[in-house]
Amino acid sequence: MMDAVFKALADPTRREILRMLGRGEMTAGDLAARFPISGPSMSHHFSTLKQAGLITARRDGQQIRYALNTTVVQDVIAAVMGFAAHETGKKGGRP
Amino acid sequence: MMDAVFKALADPTRREILRMLGRGEMTAGDLAARFPISGPSMSHHFSTLKQAGLITARRDGQQIRYALNTTVVQDVIAAVMGFAAHETGKKGGRP
DNA sequence: CTATTATTTAGACGTATGGCTAAATATCTA
DNA sequence: TAGATATTTAGCCATACGTCTAAATAATAG
Numbered sequence: 001m002m003d004a005v006f007k008a009l010a011d012p013t014r015r016e017i018l019r020m021l022g023r024g025e026m027t028a029g030d031l032a033a034r035f036p037i038s039g040p041s042m043s044h045h046f047s048t049l050k051q052a053g054l055i056t057a058r059r060d061g062q063q064i065r066y067a068l069n070t071t072v073v074q075d076v077i078a079a080v081m082g083f084a085a086h087e088t089g090k091k092g093g094r095p
Numbered sequence: 096m097m098d099a100v101f102k103a104l105a106d107p108t109r110r111e112i113l114r115m116l117g118r119g120e121m122t123a124g125d126l127a128a129r130f131p132i133s134g135p136s137m138s139h140h141f142s143t144l145k146q147a148g149l150i151t152a153r154r155d156g157q158q159i160r161y162a163l164n165t166t167v168v169q170d171v172i173a174a175v176m177g178f179a180a181h182e183t184g185k186k187g188g189r190p
Numbered sequence: 191c192t193a194t195t196a197t198t199t200a201g202a203c204g205t206a207t208g209g210c211t212a213a214a215t216a217t218c219t220a
Numbered sequence: 221t222a223g224a225t226a227t228t229t230a231g232c233c234a235t236a237c238g239t240c241t242a243a244a245t246a247a248t249a250g
Binding site: 003006007009010012015018019021022023068070073074076077081082083084085086 | 098101102104105107110113114116117118163165168169171172175176177178179180181
Binding site: 062 | 237238239240241242246247248
């Protein structure tokens, strides 16, 4: 599960999509218009992000509105913090 | 730069290496012995992590001791937090 | 129902990635 | 110096990834 999440984060276009969605919901079209790659390629990125759980999709008429899934984003933060959380003998928390 | 970091994090073996180094410094050999893949393959993973700045290497006799670079790990955390940090109209901080 | 707009699915293509074995390099020991 | 141990570098191979164009699906407008 985290495997799909980290793989999704590996691509710079997808990270930029996440940053944009961080400002609020956007339609697939609006999002795609801001990148120099084809619609189908963007759609594939959406699919990757969605299956990783990083974004959610909901249909609104003929458009699809994508939104950031902040819950999973927080899971990522926790996972990364986990890398350094086991240092022994290091001063933990805030002083 | 963050590009190399996120790419490095995309592989589960490399994430596991980081977790192990989170417990403290280890030699290339000790680290490699804990994975079911060849030494050369492990060496390549070390190289990827090192060039991403996620780990540091220092020679100690005939061995190389690897250590987690917590500074860069924190940069990753900051970067991921940046995805969700721009939500408008959401209640921020802790309640 | 037909046409139009929005988005995804399918298939193809070149490059990147992760794995392996064999060979090279570095350091210590006899 | 020769030999043993630790680690990396060099090639090779199969699979995964990101991109594209063409075609399919979904929903709205006439």
